[in-house]
Amino acid sequence: CGLFVGMVLSLQLYYTLAKFGGTAALGTVVALSLFRELGPVVTALLFAGRAGTSMTAEIGLMRATDQLSAMEMMAVDPLAYVVAPRFIAGVIAMPLLACVFNALGILGAHAVGVSWLGLDNGTFWGNMSANVEVWSDLVNGVWKSTVFGAVIALIATFQGYTTPPTSEGVAYATTRTVVSSSIVVLALDFVMTAFLM
Template sequence: MNLPRRPSVVSESLAQLGSAGLFLFGILAAIPRSLRHFQETVRQVWFVGAMSLVIVMTCGLFVGMVLSLQLYYTLSIFGGTAALGTVVALSLFRELGPVVTALLFAGRAGTSVTAEIGLMRATDQLSAMEMMAVDPMAYVVAPRFIAGILAMPLLVCVFNALGILGAHLVGVSWLGLDNGTFWGNMTASVDVWKDVVNGVVKSTVFGAVIALIATFQGYTTPPTSEGVAYATTRTVVSSSIVVLALDFVMTAFLM
């Protein structure tokens, strides 16, 4: 007796990728209809953005402090401690700010969005919306997708600001670096378009990707408690891998 062969991991991954692409087109088509639910979009921006501020600010402060401490002793070997502010700022604006914030955003907001939509699927709320002629894509998915795109650049700006503050506390207040040297070299070396704007572009793309993965995993999850649990796990794992891969690709093109 020949048993049916299970699809391979590669074919399953390609099928998931194709489904996610079709899901993205569905979201883009639903965005004009979602404008009628503007208050829901504002609520989601508050939920995924403002409610993530505590972890983003805390991690940004400590990342800046650790970065400053490590770089100070490394630069002191070559007599280049005056460049501490420049190196910290460029590291945060170009790489650490967008990437670390995206990973935090996926772990905090992405899993919440997946679990919320997944519970809606498990309790038949999405089916009830369809029966009442309410489009779930326009009312549930699109506002969360838009919120992810809007919230990520703002969170990255907060992360960078707290990171530079932490670097200043360690470099100037603790290690005794001259305050004017710290800020002067930073402002002279950081270019707004080349460094800051590139980081904002990265963060916007990361926000869109994480929001897409979170909403897709929640919307397509099996309607069981186990399915919701697996969906939240897949959101974190997939978002982390895609963010790091996209960071390399975008850095190669933007540089």
């Protein structure tokens, strides 16, 4: 997904920048768009749809088949044994996935901008490295993706843990996970952007 987002971003921005004679800024604009917004947000939406629903379904099925009740009967805390590892995994995995998304997005933008549209390779990389700040751009994107991972994991585990113990309940819980996570990610993105800028 990152590769194709970078490719289409490069294609769209090249012709827009060409109207103003600014095609040399293509690498910078693509990198800033990916690092600040598109990388963390699109990765979070994909993460919610794939990993979030998986977490909800796993925990929900454990609820439906009385595995969580059996743990409680054996004095094993299901929150510590089932929920906490999934939450921690979500917090760790999201920034890593966002970094991979960003890297592939920039490679896709490079392939379209340099190989296809004929932009100079040195101009693409030189302007990008000169204008992208590590702390204000890269670290803020990683910080956003960490928060998104925590929120998605929290929503997914909560929906799975509190789902009604039926197959229909698990299905509704997975749907609620995707919808709630998507809305919260987009709302949090606005709030975090307002505070980080």
